[in-house]
Amino acid sequence: MHSQWRDCQAWSNFGLPLSTTSNEAAKMYDAVVAQYVGVYSDKSVGGIRKALGTMTDADPNFVLGSALANILSVCGTSQNANTNDDIRKSIDKMMMMMNNNNITARERLHVEAVKCFAEGDMETACSKWETILVDHPTDIVAIKLAHDGYFFTGRSEQMRDSTARVLPHWNKHMPFYGNLLGNHAFGLVETNLFKEAEDTAREGLDVNPYDAWSTHSLNHVMEYTGRHKEGIQFLNSTLGTWDKCDIFASHNYWHWAVFHIDRGEYEEALGIYDQDIAPRALKIKGMLEILDATSFLYRLELEGQNVGDRWQDIIDLCRPHVEDHVIMLNDIHVLMGCLGARHTDLTKKLMDTLREYVSQHSKQHKSGVFQDVGLPLCEAFVAADDGDYAKAVDLLHPVRYKVVNIGGSHAQRDVFNLFLIDAALKSPENRHRKLARCLLTERKAMRKNSPLTDRLIARSLALHVD
Incomplete structure (x- = not known):
């Protein structure tokens, strides 16, 4: 898992300069991104919420940081600026910050996309993230947010093609490459390209054994192709890796239980629910x-x-x-x-x-x-x-x-x-x-x-x- 947090210079060297002069804010932005993309909580920074707080404290006027905080709030609460006054106020504040600060065109598009997403217009939001990726194909935040937007609106082909377009600009030495492969594999399996999805997901796990999305994509391949017993064995044998991605672990347990339901093994399915799915939901x-x-x-x-x-x-x-x-x-x-x-x-x-x-x-x-x-x-x-x-x-x-x-x-x-x-x-x-x-x-x-x-x-x- 990516843990060498990038400061302002490192972000600039990566081709994604940030409009903040605070190295602490830049590093905590990276920490939040890592946890969001990797669907896990990093205890070294206190998890996503604590890292967001540290980032904001380090630079209260960090506009891109505000955009990231807002989109995670919307995605995490199932509410938006039309239903929640606090989210509306936060979006309005973000827009004011954008207008009062000199930020890059890429960051401005991010802010505009977050506003659209928070107001329920996911289609326009995804279009803005795709615009970012034309010039900045290594912007993992734009990649992941577009992926999520397509997921929320059932656009499987767009989810697949969005990651396919940026993959040639990546390599295994770059942070989040394994996660990117996991996301691409999911787009492949959701468009019934099962072999391609399995090959890509296994490559993702070779790069990053802890990538829960690669594991997740393999779950889908095995379910859609009727390999339920193999799916159970796979999840059992890799439990020590994907279970560490605590933000997403419940869903992989859900797949494990669904394999058992299809096989008519109801007691086994209920055991997973009682031990893992329900306790995690309640927590x-x-x-x-x-x-x-x-x-x-x-x-x-x-x-x-x-x-x-x-x-x-x-x-x-x-x-x-x-x-x-x-x-x-x-x-x-x-x-x-x-x-x-x-x-x-x-x-x-x-x-x-x-x-x-x-x-x-x-x-x-x-x-x-x-x-x-x-x-x-x-x-x-x-x-x-x-x-x-x-x-x-x-x-x-x-x-x-x-x-x-x-x-x-x-x-x-x-x-x-x-x-x-x-x-x-x-x-x-x-x-x-x-x-x-x-x-x-x-x-x-x-x-x-x-x-x-x-x-x-x-x-x-x-x-x-x-």
């Missing part, structure tokens, strides 16, 4: 951990498994986010938590405020994802929870190919495929049972080695279809 309280926990429990219930009172521990994590409506992927997972815990009041608040948001705001991310996809998706989950499976199918099936626009990975969004199949199997209408068989035929063609798919096919064949 960190981050959105990624909430997504992992709610998705895991919902998948198990779709498999007919009793998760006991585990939802009750998670609902308090979901409660602060029922009115966020910033990223649709987050909203639907928070809804899963509300439904799973049988909190009708929170479910109603989420749905009421979501409908209000859709009626009062312009189309999110210029794609209408909340109105065209998010609302019917959430309504389908509520309908199924009320026992109206036919309504759930009729709501979700017409938009199933648009669900990609809510963001996330194919693996994360697969819970919606499983939900649709389950609802179609439970629907009293014959046309939905026929649809379930069609969906399963399609799924089998893509996932030839999935025991879970085979179990669902057996369920469908046991039903009478006219």
Whole structure:
């Protein structure tokens, strides 16, 4: 892991000069970048939050440092300048600092991108980061933020191509090269280039065995190609490396548990949840951990498994986010938590405020994802929870190919495929049972080695279809 923090001269020598004269601020900026890109907490600087504080104390007028602090706040809280007054004030202060300081064109683009992102315009933000990368292809912050923006909006091809364009300018001796390969591998696997993704991820681990994104990309390769047993063995054998990336470890544990669910090994999956996924979610309280926990429990219930009172521990994590409506992927997972815990009041608040948001705001991310996809998706989950499976199918099936626009990975969004199949199997209408068989035929063609798919096919064949 990168730990030789760069001072002002070192940043300039790297071709990315900073508009600060404080070496301490420059070094702490590097420390924050390292932890963000490497998804870990460095105890030597007190973690990301402490490093940000030290950076700001060293130079309160460090504009690029302010931009980094703001974007991490937005990404970490699932709120933005439209929903949180503190974030709005911080963005306004950052813009004032930009106008009152002589900063580089690259830094100005960063600030403008952060403002766009914080106001919900991720498309324009990504465009500005891409503009930076034309002239500064080694700006890992622009690379990573564009990657995250594409992830949040479901743009897999852009995620792949963004890293592909800058790779020729990098080499294994540069800080974060292994992390860059891990991110590129993820773009490859999300566009179904499995061999290329696996080769790139393994190269990333050769450069940096601790890169959790390379490990993560291999998890996706193994899931999509039906290598569940190999995935379990891989994660078990490399536990001592990726587990050190504590900011992302929960998600790799989630993949480990999902491998077990596909194989029908429910006790093993629950063991991982109880020992690692849930405790980390309750401690960190981050959105990624909430997504992992709610998705895991919902998948198990779709498999007919009793998760006991585990939802009750998670609902308090979901409660602060029922009115966020910033990223649709987050909203639907928070809804899963509300439904799973049988909190009708929170479910109603989420749905009421979501409908209000859709009626009062312009189309999110210029794609209408909340109105065209998010609302019917959430309504389908509520309908199924009320026992109206036919309504759930009729709501979700017409938009199933648009669900990609809510963001996330194919693996994360697969819970919606499983939900649709389950609802179609439970629907009293014959046309939905026929649809379930069609969906399963399609799924089998893509996932030839999935025991879970085979179990669902057996369920469908046991039903009478006219």
